[in-house]
Amino acid sequence: MTQNVLTPITQALNDGVLTRSELKALMQRSDRPAFIHLALWLLLLTGTGTLIWMSMGTFWIWPAMFLHGIVLVHHFSLQHECVHYTVFRTRWLNDVAGNICGFVIMLPHRFFRYEHCDHHTYTQLHGEDPEMIPLPSSLGGYLWYISSIPYWRTKFTELGRHILGRLSADEMRFIPKEEHRTVFLEARIMALGYITILVACIAFNWWAPVWYWWLPVILGEPVMRAIRMTEHVGRPMTRDMKENTRTNLVSWPIRFLCWNMNYHAEHHYASSVPYHALPKLHRILDGYIHVEKRGYLGAHIDILRQLTGRTPRVDQTAGAPQ
Amino acid sequence: MSRERNWQDLIAVSELETGDVTPVRLGTRELAVYDTADGITVSMARCTHGAANLCDGYFDGRHIECPLHQGLFDARTGEALAAPARVKLRMIEARVSGAMVQVLL
Numbered sequence: 001m002t003q004n005v006l007t008p009i010t011q012a013l014n015d016g017v018l019t020r021s022e023l024k025a026l027m028q029r030s031d032r033p034a035f036i037h038l039a040l041w042l043l044l045l046t047g048t049g050t051l052i053w054m055s056m057g058t059f060w061i062w063p064a065m066f067l068h069g070i071v072l073v074h075h076f077s078l079q080h081e082c083v084h085y086t087v088f089r090t091r092w093l094n095d096v097a098g099n100i101c102g103f104v105i106m107l108p109h110r111f112f113r114y115e116h117c118d119h120h121t122y123t124q125l126h127g128e129d130p131e132m133i134p135l136p137s138s139l140g141g142y143l144w145y146i147s148s149i150p151y152w153r154t155k156f157t158e159l160g161r162h163i164l165g166r167l168s169a170d171e172m173r174f175i176p177k178e179e180h181r182t183v184f185l186e187a188r189i190m191a192l193g194y195i196t197i198l199v200a201c202i203a204f205n206w207w208a209p210v211w212y213w214w215l216p217v218i219l220g221e222p223v224m225r226a227i228r229m230t231e232h233v234g235r236p237m238t239r240d241m242k243e244n245t246r247t248n249l250v251s252w253p254i255r256f257l258c259w260n261m262n263y264h265a266e267h268h269y270a271s272s273v274p275y276h277a278l279p280k281l282h283r284i285l286d287g288y289i290h291v292e293k294r295g296y297l298g299a300h301i302d303i304l305r306q307l308t309g310r311t312p313r314v315d316q317t318a319g320a321p322q
Numbered sequence: 323m324s325r326e327r328n329w330q331d332l333i334a335v336s337e338l339e340t341g342d343v344t345p346v347r348l349g350t351r352e353l354a355v356y357d358t359a360d361g362i363t364v365s366m367a368r369c370t371h372g373a374a375n376l377c378d379g380y381f382d383g384r385h386i387e388c389p390l391h392q393g394l395f396d397a398r399t400g401e402a403l404a405a406p407a408r409v410k411l412r413m414i415e416a417r418v419s420g421a422m423v424q425v426l427l
Contacts, residue, residue, distance in 0.1 A: 005372055084392050176406070
């Protein structure tokens with residue numbers, strides 16, 4: 001048996017920040033909000049996809065693909081919620097939706113589930129959190145990360161490794177032996193899916209996947225990289241969940257796009273609370289967690305101030321790993 | 323040498339969280355008491371995967387979900403139903419006697 005763990009939510013209950021009855025009420029699941037959200041989501045995708053169709057053959061196809069890409073890369077947010085089984089009450093629907101999202105953005109779902117488990121266990125701990133995005137060392141490093149080039153390099157390497165039936169030392173740590181074959185199988189199925197679509201494109205001279213899917217995802221990914229940075233980058237590298245995670249207050253359309261993932265500290269506190277209840281949890285935990293009231297922009301100002309030396313870097317403060 | 327097991331009072335039925343899971347401490351043991359659709363069951367409270375306290379997780383009347391990684395267990399049998407949970411929960415034999423939930427320990 002592993003040593004008993006004090007989860008953030010147990011800590012919050014012990015601190016009297018919320019009551020058990022409040023927590024239990026917040027954890028109640030429902031399929032309805034997810035189906036409504038998903039219907040609007042598909043409508044939005046249709047809308048941005050139509051913009052691409054209307055602008056085909058003109059310069060405007062590039063901003064249209066960028067816009068469509070921003071929506072497409074937010075399938076990560078939906079997949080992330082599905083990893084936690086907090087979208088649908090019906091548990092298998094989370095697996096189905098999560099796998100579809102993973103195919104859209106090339107993030108194998110089972111692999112992500114295991115990686116994300118360790119992210120929650122070791123949030124923002126250097127060398128232990130497999131999803132940790134380090135605070136860039138310079139402005140160049142910051143722009144390089146946002147360009148998504150290192151991200152895609154990592155993702156393609158990762159997929160290739162799993163197709164070949166290999167795991168890195170870090171992956172061996174968070175993927176149990178019994179699941180290695182599943183991870184390899186899902187990578188191979190995913191690759192086969194992409195290759196089949198590519199062959200169909202060439203065989204039938206049908207390039208819709210390129211214009212409506214792959215190019216938009218590539219164009220949109222820098223937006224997702226910038227958003228992912230706002231969650232933990234620049235926050236103290238400590239186990240203390242009150243400090244190591246940033247909640248960003250953003251407008252309703254952004255909350256819709258990210259499935260309330262902006263309430264990130266609340267999510268880390270109680271990852272069993274469904275996405276639709278996170279605003280309520282935010283009202284309860286406000287004052288207990290770190291909230292960036294200026295939203296994503298404020299988070300990036302904080303990050304940029306640290307990497308330009310205007311405020312101390314969190315990785316150079318006492319106790320931080322060197 | 324095997325120790326003789328006895329029925330011990332654990333918690334009054336009236337103190338249980340209705341239709342939910344209630345945390346109870348018995349000596350040094352942390353236990354989870356489930357008010358399931360099929361009756362009262364009791365398990366060790368810690369998840370067999372990451373050792374989080376299951377009593378703070380989501381319970382739907384049959385299944386208990388770990389609050390840390392959302393692994394799933396059958397609260398009636400202890401079976402691990404979904405990753406990352408793989409090892410069965412240790413169930414404690416329980417009964418309702420009068421107004422008390424009792425466990426055989």
